[in-house]
Amino acid sequence: MSELNSERRRSRDAGTTLPELLVTIMLLGLVVTSLSAALIVIFRQQDNTTGRLNVARAEQNIGLWLPADLASAELVDVSAGAHPCAGACPAGTETGGSNTLMLSWDSLEPGATSPIASTTNVSYRYVETGGEYRLVRVACTSVAGGAWTCRNSNILSGLDAPPPGTTWVPGVTQPTWVIQVSEPLDPADPSGPGNTIPVDPSAPTKNAKRVVVTVDGGGDAVGAGGGVNIISLSAGGTVRNVIDSTSTAGTPSFNEARTRCGGTYGLIIDDSGSIGSAMGAVRTGVIQFINAFAGTPVKLQVVRFDTTASVLGQSPRTRYFDMLNPADVATLRTAVGTLQADNATNWEDALHRMFFDQNGAILQVVPDKVLFFTDGEPTWNRVDNTSTASAPITPPERTPLLALPSSVYDQEAFNRAKFIADRFRADVDFIGVGVGSAFTRNSNWLDIGPGWHYNYERGFHYEKRNTSTSSWFTVNQAGYDATTPTTNRRIAYTSPFSFWEPTTEATYNTLSSSARRRIKDYTPPFDNYDVITTSTPNRTILSRLIAGNDMGVVAESVNGRYINADVANMYVLPDFNQFAGALEAVALAECGGTLTMQTKVGAVAAADPFTYQHSASSSSGGLPLQATMDVVTTTRSFASGTFDFSIPNGEFITVEIRPVDMSGLTRYTPIGWACTAGGAAKTIQTFPITGSPWTGIRVQVRANEAVSCVQTVNRT
Numbered sequence: 181m182s183e184l185n186s187e188r189r190r191s192r193d194a195g196t197t198l199p200e201l202l203v204t205i206m207l208l209g210l211v212v213t214s215l216s217a218a219l220i221v222i223f224r225q226q227d228n229t230t231g232r233l234n235v236a237r238a239e240q241n242i243g244l245w246l247p248a249d250l251a252s253a254e255l256v257d258v259s260a261g262a263h264p265c266a267g268a269c270p271a272g273t274e275t276g277g278s279n280t281l282m283l284s285w286d287s288l289e290p291g292a293t294s295p296i297a298s299t300t301n302v303s304y305r306y307v308e309t310g311g312e313y314r315l316v317r318v319a320c321t322s323v324a325g326g327a328w329t330c331r332n333s334n335i336l337s338g339l340d341a342p343p344p345g346t347t348w349v350p351g352v353t354q355p356t357w358v359i360q361v362s363e364p365l366d367p368a369d370p371s372g373p374g375n376t377i378p379v380d381p382s383a384p385t386k387n388a389k390r391v392v393v394t395v396d397g398g399g400d401a402v403g404a405g406g407g408v409n410i411i412s413l414s415a416g417g418t419v420r421n422v423i424d425s426t427s428t429a430g431t432p433s434f435n436e437a438r439t440r441c442g443g444t445y446g447l448i449i450d451d452s453g454s455i456g457s458a459m460g461a462v463r464t465g466v467i468q469f470i471n472a473f474a475g476t477p478v479k480l481q482v483v484r485f486d487t488t489a490s491v492l493g494q495s496p497r498t499r500y501f502d503m504l505n506p507a508d509v510a511t512l513r514t515a516v517g518t519l520q521a522d523n524a525t526n527w528e529d530a531l532h533r534m535f536f537d538q539n540g541a542i543l544q545v546v547p548d549k550v551l552f553f554t555d556g557e558p559t560w561n562r563v564d565n566t567s568t569a570s571a572p573i574t575p576p577e578r579t580p581l582l583a584l585p586s587s588v589y590d591q592e593a594f595n596r597a598k599f600i601a602d603r604f605r606a607d608v609d610f611i612g613v614g615v616g617s618a619f620t621r622n623s624n625w626l627d628i629g630p631g632w633h634y635n636y637e638r639g640f641h642y643e644k645r646n647t648s649t650s651s652w653f654t655v656n657q658a659g660y661d662a663t664t665p666t667t668n669r670r671i672a673y674t675s676p677f678s679f680w681e682p683t684t685e686a687t688y689n690t691l692s693s694s695a696r697r698r699i700k701d702y703t704p705p706f707d708n709y710d711v712i713t714t715s716t717p718n719r720t721i722l723s724r725l726i727a728g729n730d731m732g733v734v735a736e737s738v739n740g741r742y743i744n745a746d747v748a749n750m751y752v753l754p755d756f757n758q759f760a761g762a763l764e765a766v767a768l769a770e771c772g773g774t775l776t777m778q779t780k781v782g783a784v785a786a787a788d789p790f791t792y793q794h795s796a797s798s799s800s801g802g803l804p805l806q807a808t809m810d811v812v813t814t815t816r817s818f819a820s821g822t823f824d825f826s827i828p829n830g831e832f833i834t835v836e837i838r839p840v841d842m843s844g845l846t847r848y849t850p851i852g853w854a855c856t857a858g859g860a861a862k863t864i865q866t867f868p869i870t871g872s873p874w875t876g877i878r879v880q881v882r883a884n885e886a887v888s889c890v891q892t893v894n895r896t
Contacts, residue, residue, distance in 0.1 A: 475888020
């Protein structure tokens with residue numbers, strides 16, 4: 181019985197019931213569906229994942245090079261044709277494609293006995309190789325003007341091709357779909373419509389740039405999808421100064437940091453032949469300018485120019501005169517007396533002389549401010565004539581299309597001068613003074629217009645003959661086309677010239693004038709360019725040099741007094757009688773309403789510290805004013821200290837200056853005081869310092885003068 185039951189159970193367990201089969205099919209369907217969905221997700225995300233990896237790799241490559249190059253840059257060039265080594269690159273250098281961004285800077289390399297100047301150009305180039313578009317970094321360096329050494333680095337691969345409708349001409353087309361350069365983003369509104377911030381004119385560095393790089397990783401969607409991404413980078417460029425190892429003046433003195441009066445000043449003086457008999461007024465104005473700075477902590481270099489330029493009192497090539505030193509002041513005044521009106525007008529050589537050495541490297545001392553005086557427009561440049569023949573004349577490259585005869589305004593000469601001014605504009609305040617009748621006239625301003633090339637053609641007519649032995653005669657094209665056999669028709673390149681066909685320039689040059697013609701074609705490649713002429717006021721041309729725009733900040737005169745000299749950078753005067761007043765206004769905008777203190781043993785600055793305090797003031801009406809109680813200290817290293825005063829009514833105040841903390845100066849005894857302003861003696865009153873042999877002074881300080889006071893002492 182038990183065996184029978186066991187057999188029955190085995191027979192019931194054999195096979196699968198219908199419910200079990202249905203459950204199994206349902207479970208398998210769920211598993212397959214889940215696996216299919218997972219595979220679909222994986223495959224769909226593969227492009228995006230690859231795209232994000234491509235974008236991350238691109239960001240890493242860009243971040244490795246571009247921020248450091250931006251931070252080093254002194255010059256930025258975004259022209260498509262910019263070249264990293266002026267056409268003299270060594271073999272193997274990548275110079276194809278278009279420049280998207282070229283960053284340049286000067287440096288000093290260690291030499292055997294002295295530093296050696298070097299120039300670095302880094303060009304980010306959009307190039308096409310075998311159908312693939314890449315971004316290549318080409319870094320080229322020239323030491324002491326020698327041969328260039330270059331290095332290529334592949335930064336990005338697989339970049340977008342030129343968009344539809346864009347004609348890609350390497351060296352001409354700017355690939356803005358890959359890189360764009362603009363002003364830095366406004367951090368308060370980086371994505372708004374006004375998302376850039378204007379350059380702060382008072383900022384010490386004004387060459388900040390924003391670089392936007394567009395990268396397509398290949399993903400399905402913009403941004404997180406690994407598709408088109410925007411990489412935005414900004415940097416502020418660099419300002420380099422060389423510290424003189426023999427002087428403690430390589431760093432700013434406390435006086436320069438505390439007062440508006442001080443630093444280095446450049447004066448560029450036109451003494452070309454057109455000034456003529458007005459040269460006496462020019463000499464008087466320059467001496468008045470020097471007198472205004474006499475006794476102040478200003479270092480002044482004067483460059484004169486006509487066809488070429490030179491430095492007054494030059495020994496060696498460059499010389500800054502110390503306005504605290506009476507001997508320097510006297511020497512510079514004497515040198516001004518040698519100015520004579522003669523020859524042409526070379527703005528470029530004057531600026532080059534102010535900023536560069538004999539090899540074309542930037543001078544170790546560069547002025548904080550440059551006052552540029554001229555009586556007319558440039559007629560020469562350094563290509564025509566130069567005082568520094570050993571220095572290269574490029575950059576910039578020659579533009580013969582813009583060069584005019586030397587007796588009239590020369591656009592190339594202006595462009596070359598502005599190239600220098602633009603190089604230093606971020607760190608140097610330029611002030612222009614244009615004097616004379618030339619600034620009531622216009623000149624022909626020239627611009628490079630559209631590019632073009634010639635299409636060359638030669639003339640011909642059609643001929644046929646009826647039989648192989650009959651004469652040829654002229655027919656139209658229909659008659660030519662219908663003639664058979666073809667041996668009975670021909671094209672004749674003789675008169676009459678009824679039709680035209682393309683030919684080469686070489687063939688064109690062999691033909692007579694009636695048998696040829698050429699037509700301008702304004703499509704690439706460009707062999708030449710149109711020149712656009714615009715009649716432009718000479719005062720506007722000067723402003724374009726000085727301010728980089730058409731107006732600048734025009735000096736405003738009320739009753740003969742300039743009321744905005746502290747901000748004005750354009751003085752345009754009808755006659756030379758106003759020249760001295762304009763120069764004095766510029767000088768006093770720097771140092772007017774100040775009092776500079778010195779302490780001397782004989783003609784030498786006292787070595788130990790002497791401290792002076794502004795202890796009292798009174799108005800021009802004799803009423804007491806609040807004293808600042810500021811102190812300045814003089815030493816051998818820092819020979820002067822300067823007080824700044826606010827003189828609201830534009831007249832004068834009387835200030836009281838007293839020596840303080842004299843207990844440590846027992847080895848010194850006082851001799852006396854002397855004050856000057858504008859080269860003339862100032863009246864002073866002395867008063868005793870209780871309990872000591874020392875005296876203080878009371879002196880008037882006017883808004884339009886820089887006062888210099890010297891206490892002479894003995895050292896026992």
